Amino acid sequence: xxxxxxxxxxxxxxxxxxxxxxxxxxxxxxxxxxxxxxxxxxxxxxxxxxxxxxxxxxxxxxxxxxxxxxxxxxxxxxxxxxxxxxxxxxxxxxxxxxxxxxxxxxxxxxx
Amino acid sequence: xxxxxxxxxxxxxxxxxxxxxxxxxxxxxxxxxxxxxxxxxxxxxxxxxxxxxxxxxxxxxxxxxxxxxxxxxxxxxxxxxxxxxxxxxxxxxxxxxxxxxxxxxxxxxxxxxxx
Numbered sequence: 176x177x178x179x180x181x182x183x184x185x186x187x188x189x190x191x192x193x194x195x196x197x198x199x200x201x202x203x204x205x206x207x208x209x210x211x212x213x214x215x216x217x218x219x220x221x222x223x224x225x226x227x228x229x230x231x232x233x234x235x236x237x238x239x240x241x242x243x244x245x246x247x248x249x250x251x252x253x254x255x256x257x258x259x260x261x262x263x264x265x266x267x268x269x270x271x272x273x274x275x276x277x278x279x280x281x282x283x284x285x286x
Numbered sequence: 287x288x289x290x291x292x293x294x295x296x297x298x299x300x301x302x303x304x305x306x307x308x309x310x311x312x313x314x315x316x317x318x319x320x321x322x323x324x325x326x327x328x329x330x331x332x333x334x335x336x337x338x339x340x341x342x343x344x345x346x347x348x349x350x351x352x353x354x355x356x357x358x359x360x361x362x363x364x365x366x367x368x369x370x371x372x373x374x375x376x377x378x379x380x381x382x383x384x385x386x387x388x389x390x391x392x393x394x395x396x397x398x399x400x401x
Contacts, residue, residue: 207388218376218392219330226388264329268388272380273320273345276330 177202177269181277188255189285196280198265199247207268208248210239213279214261222263223250255284288313292377292393299400305350305364307396309377312358317379319360320390321352324374336360337382372400 178201188194200208206227211219225232225239225248232239236255241248252259262281266274289312299305311317321333332345334352342352349368353361360377377393 209389211392216397218395221389221391224389272318272388273332273335274330274390275332278329 177205177267177275179265179267179275179277181265181280183280184278185281185283187283187285190255190257192255194250194252194255194259194282194284196250196263196265196282197247198249198267198277199245200267200275201246202267202269203243203246205267205269208239208241209266209268209274210237210250211264211266211276212261213264219264252282255282257284257286260284288379288391290377290379290391290393292375292396294396295394296397297399299367299398301369301400302366305362305367305371305398307362307375307377307398309360309362309393310358311379314358314379314381316357316382318382319354320378320380321360321362322376322378322392324376326373330376333362367400369400372398374398 181198209224210222212222213219223234223237223239225241236253238251260283262279264279265277291310318337320335322330323333324330334344336342336354339354349364351363375396378390380390
């Protein structure tokens with residue numbers, strides 16, 4: 176089955192800096208890659224997603240890039256703010272249309 | 287718009303007791319439904335998913351079971367809880383329609399503590 180690895184597990188940046196979280200997947204048939212943000216005690220919220228026919232997608236301060244050949248995708252957050260502090264999960268969808276999640280990255284934005 | 291509900295929000299149960307968690311979706315028909323579990327400080331593990339009434343696929347063999355008695359209702363059950371069943375249980379839904387069917391939206395979750 177699909178396996179998704181996510182790095183780093185923790186990331187601390189200064190407010191205004193950029194943050195990058197990287198994920199790799201194993202199943203070359205995976206074609207949908209969402210990113211979720213989870214605040215403490217809350218449900219995961221979709222922040223951005225990308226399909227395999229696109230190499231990059233941007234939404235304001237958030238962007239995702241996908242390299243199908245290398246089977247990795249990354250989340251980029253620019254001009255980080257304290258409210259960006261949360262746990263971020265990447266995921267990949269398998270042939271049976273269920274998500275396999277990475278292990279999560281705890282992002283701390285220092286004011 | 288679509289809304290997903292879960293209850294109860296929190297639950298404390300003794301080891302060996304039964305469990306029933308409920309998830310309902312409003313504002314859509316024939317959704318795909320999912321149960322995930324998140325242990326403290328960990329990622330999300332898919333437990334069950336359903337593409338229709340009475341159709342359940344299990345991802346992890348364990349003492350949990352799932353049922354879908356109605357189109358927009360998904361139930362997670364156990365006959366005897368284990369300590370290791372503690373966690374944050376999340377229900378999610380996605381659309382069956384092409385072009386929309388991959389995005390999953392999560393319910394508010396049930397925090398289960400087994401003592």
